[in-house]
Amino acid sequence: MNKTCLLMTQGLAAKHQNTMIFREVDLQIFSGEVITLLGQNGCGKTTLLRTLLGLHPKAAGEVYFDHIPSSKVSTKERAKRVSYVPQVHKMAFGFPVIDMVLMATYGERAPWLKANAEHFDMAWEALKWMGIADLAYRPYTELSGGQRQMVLIARAFAQNTPMIFMDEPTNGLDFGNQIKLLEKIHALKASGKTVLFTTHHPEHAIHTACRALTMKNGSILSQGCPKETLDKPMIQNLYQLNEQQLRNHHYA
Known part of the structure; x- marks a missing residue:
């Protein structure tokens, strides 16, 4: 079955102030894929996601x-193509969880129009899908970090886009x-x-x-089938570990 290329980069680079974060990134992202991006802290994973989204x-x-x-x-068109789950963040205002998820429907309506019954249904379905409907009227600011993460994932699901980008979604x-x-x-x-x-x-x-990408020193180090790409030598190289350290933690 042929896959559609939804997103592609050519020679993509980004920097923070005068420091280059990553360079010469060439990617293709196809419909129906699950892709993981791995690398040490500070290697540029989050900046790459944000650059793809136009946030950096x-x-x-x-x-x-x-x-x-x-x-x-x-x-607005970008919001119809891809949704984003950032790492858990704090918010100044204690919006109810249902309102946090409803924010995902802004792309479906003009900014001055209130959410209608269909939008509320989308939000409720997303909360139920995540198993957190019981949190609907809790203030977002009173939730644990893990609960906030699940709300952000529900919001991305409610946005109903063909692509979803998640930055360390299991964190917390x-x-x-x-x-x-x-x-x-x-x-x-x-x-x-x-x-x-x-x-x-x-x-x-x-x-x-389906595919694993690894990043190191501002470049894509490898990509391919996870079982083949993430072998012991690659993990040692990627995270600067020796064989004994991997053995101590039961990594095959």
Whole structure:
């Protein structure tokens, strides 16, 4: 079955002030894929996601959505193509959880129009899908970090885009909710969605992803089938570990 290229980069680079974060990134993201991005803290994973989304400026190269340069894709159109789950963040205002999820429907309506019954249904379905409907009227600011993460994932689901980007989505989740989230990522793929997520857990990539990307020193180091790409030498190189350290932690 032929896959559609939803997003592509050519020679993409980004920097912070005068420091280059990553360079010469060439990627293709296809429909129905689950892709994981791994690398040490500070290697540029989050900046890459934010650059793909247009939240961080490019220093060089281009991002294409359906072969259209990102500069010609409006913010509203981009919000219909890809949703984003950032790392857990704090908010100044204690919006009810249902309102946090309803924010995902802004792309479906004019800014001055209130959410209608259909939008509320989308939000409720997303909360139920994540198993957190009981939190609907709790203030977002009073939730634990793991609960906030699940709300952000529900919001991305409610946005109903073909692509979902997640930055360390299992961060802050207990073991049970990590497993449940990985199962939901499988379900998203089965429904035809494309998911790109960063992780520090090679086993999550191996059990969930179609393709694993590794980043080191501002470049894509490797990409391919997770079981083949994330072998012992690659993990040692990527995280600067020796064989004894891997053996101590039961990494095959």
